[in-house]
Amino acid sequence: MIELKATCESLTQAQELLAVGVDTLVFGEEMFGLRLPADSSREEQRELVEVIHAAGKTAEVAVNGIMHPEKMQRLPEYLAFLKEIAVDRVLVGDPGIVYVMKKNPELALPFVYDAETLVTNARQINFWHKKGAVGAVLAREVPFAEMVKMAPQLAIPTEVLVYGATCIHQSKRPLLENYYRFTKQDEAVTRERGLFLSDPQDENTHYSIYEDSHGTHIFASNDVSLMEQVGELAEAGFTTWKLDGVLSPGANFVKIAGCFDKARHLLESGNWTVADGAQLAAEVQQLHPANRGLDTGFYGIDPKKIR
Numbered sequence: 001m002i003e004l005k006a007t008c009e010s011l012t013q014a015q016e017l018l019a020v021g022v023d024t025l026v027f028g029e030e031m032f033g034l035r036l037p038a039d040s041s042r043e044e045q046r047e048l049v050e051v052i053h054a055a056g057k058t059a060e061v062a063v064n065g066i067m068h069p070e071k072m073q074r075l076p077e078y079l080a081f082l083k084e085i086a087v088d089r090v091l092v093g094d095p096g097i098v099y100v101m102k103k104n105p106e107l108a109l110p111f112v113y114d115a116e117t118l119v120t121n122a123r124q125i126n127f128w129h130k131k132g133a134v135g136a137v138l139a140r141e142v143p144f145a146e147m148v149k150m151a152p153q154l155a156i157p158t159e160v161l162v163y164g165a166t167c168i169h170q171s172k173r174p175l176l177e178n179y180y181r182f183t184k185q186d187e188a189v190t191r192e193r194g195l196f197l198s199d200p201q202d203e204n205t206h207y208s209i210y211e212d213s214h215g216t217h218i219f220a221s222n223d224v225s226l227m228e229q230v231g232e233l234a235e236a237g238f239t240t241w242k243l244d245g246v247l248s249p250g251a252n253f254v255k256i257a258g259c260f261d262k263a264r265h266l267l268e269s270g271n272w273t274v275a276d277g278a279q280l281a282a283e284v285q286q287l288h289p290a291n292r293g294l295d296t297g298f299y300g301i302d303p304k305k306i307r
Contacts, residue, residue, distance in 0.1 A: 164244025
């Protein structure tokens, strides 16, 4: 069975995503989670878990930031809260969090290993499975040719981004804040500001950039859509699909999730065709934010060309 996972920006959107077939909703606090579409309050997180469980679905909380000392001090209290509201899984990238959960069994939660660009091979994923991971998030830079080789060796479900933005750089430094201070400007640096960088030699580049408590985040010009490739993914054994709405907000993101749900059901019923892929890909393109490009990312790249 194919699992469809999606981020959610509000309780209302969560309900809408569940209604179009999403199995797992991902949310959390900006303090601990990376690049979320919303910073959910404690009460919102509690309500989200209740709504998700009432629908018989899975609640997954992002705790995948790098926990510098000031955040690590606050981590046990947050894990205790997540345990209290009965979260099903947490996304974890910092080994320090795994250590805290092992040292304090009362804080332990099932975790999915999510170390961003570091997760590139089956040996690494299986290592974290032995340390307790129930799943892993594959780096978005791994091409399909490598994924096919990796698939038979994987011991746990491994998530693949099928739609959404790709972060290409994160720095702990407040790069935007430093720039504005140097140029004596008073400007907002949050995601809502909609800032982007452009290569002076290529006017088509549009690297979205913003800051939060984790530092500065820069995204690729084009977001990913693997709608026409989902058949290959499923055949290869990659059946945990992630939709990331950090730069794709609102009702259209829900409709895009509905498109991938249609694709899933066509595949599971044995009725998937190339024409279906093309039609649904066109629908996703139409629903995608007009100011952002869309392509297949690293999916079709020759592994030998990646350095």
